[in-house]
Amino acid sequence: MPTNASTGTGGLSAGVSSTLPRRQLGRYLRDWRTQAGLTIAEAAKLMEWGASTLQRLEKGQADRIRTIDIHELCRIYGIPDPLAEGLTGLAQQAAVKSWWHAYGDLIPENFDIYVGLEASARRLRAYQSELVLGLLQTAEYARALNHLGYPKDSVDELDRRVALRLQRQALITRKHSPAEIDVVLHESVLHRIVGDAKVMAAQLRHLADTSTRSNVTLRILPFAAGVPLGVSTGPFTVLEFGTDSKGQPVEPPVVYAEGFTGDLYLERRADVRRYDRAHECLQRHALDIQPSRDLLRRVAKEYVA
Structure with missing residues (x-):
């Protein structure tokens, strides 16, 4: 498993430019x-820098990052x-293409790296085997999950978490250049009760309605499909960030795989291609778009029958 590396209060020599932690910092x-x-x-x-020095830092291309400089910029x-x-x-992370962000290791656990990454994405391809993708969750579904995940939170804190989750969804609902998402949900997600039957019915109806958007593709992988890949990938998301005027990627694509004690970020081309192929395989074995939508509406009715 890839690991973090730090340099205390010193700096890092970048063997590879534009790594994910540095891009997020910038x-x-x-x-x-x-x-x-x-x-x-x-x-x-x-x-007391040249403008190009700060520009390279903001683009994630700085050759050397000193934590004392980051402290001063923050001030x-x-x-x-x-x-x-x-x-x-983030400034202390090694220049690597595969990064395991262990919660609480150098970076505080409540510092959400993924959200900043997601907000910059132009296209997301995801597979979820247990829960509804965050970008597609209803407020009550998100509230039920957060209540379980943060049982000591006050009502106000819980409301704040739900509000932040819903704000993220502007990525796909905004009128100007909404991001494209292509999601495969395992059928088990439809039957795993989060909250209660009423919450589940509303959530599945929301999925069906959202799947009618031109920038959203949603397919259900049925139980009957078995294990198409022969192995379990776990949930993952492949994020792409669009192209420049020359048709080149603005930033390299990233694979995000959420874990219980940390998150895995992969940038190596071979890793990204492997997850691309996995998503394509899951798509081929999933129901088509309209049958998936029909299944969502049918199960939603079953919850309130």
């Missing part, structure tokens, strides 16, 4: 600089301490 710094009302030139001057931009701690952790 993305956060760019957003906070913009919120602070600073241009690249203005912020670079405050750091200049007014970044809160908990978030600054997470950014410092």
Whole structure:
């Protein structure tokens, strides 16, 4: 399993440019600089840098990252301490193409790396074998899951978590350039009760309705399909970030696989291709789009019968 590597308060020599932790660090710094009302030139001057140095950092292409510099940028931009701690952790990650982010290891557990990555995606291909994909969850389905996952949360904290989950869904519902998603759900997801029957009925109706959107493709992998790959992949998402004016990827695609104690991010071409082929295989064995929608509506009715 890939592991993290850190350098304490020093820096890293980048053997490979544009790795995922560095891109995420740059993305956060760019957003906070913009919120602070600073241009690249203005912020670079405050750091006594050339503008190109800060630009490379924001693009995830810096040759060397010092945590002392990240601390200073966080101070200049007014970044809160908990978030600054997470950014410092990102700065300390090794330049690798396969990254296992163990919760609480350098980066605080409540620092959500995936959400920032997802928000930049232009296309997502996912497989879910246990739960509804977060981008397709209803408020009550999300609330039931978060209540189980965070039993000590107050009602206000729970409401905040649900609101954040729903805000993420703007990625596929916004009017301007919504992201495309292609999802395969195992049939077991339809029968695994989250909340109660009423919550499940509403959730399945929501899936059926959402699947009519032009940017959403949703297929159900039936029990009868068996194990198409011969092995279990577990849930995964392949994220793509669009292309530039020359038709080249803006950023390399990333495979995200969520774990109980950490998350796996893969960028190596061979790894991404393997998950691409896995998703294609699952699609071939899944029901077509309309039969999948019909099954969702039929099971939804069964819950409220």
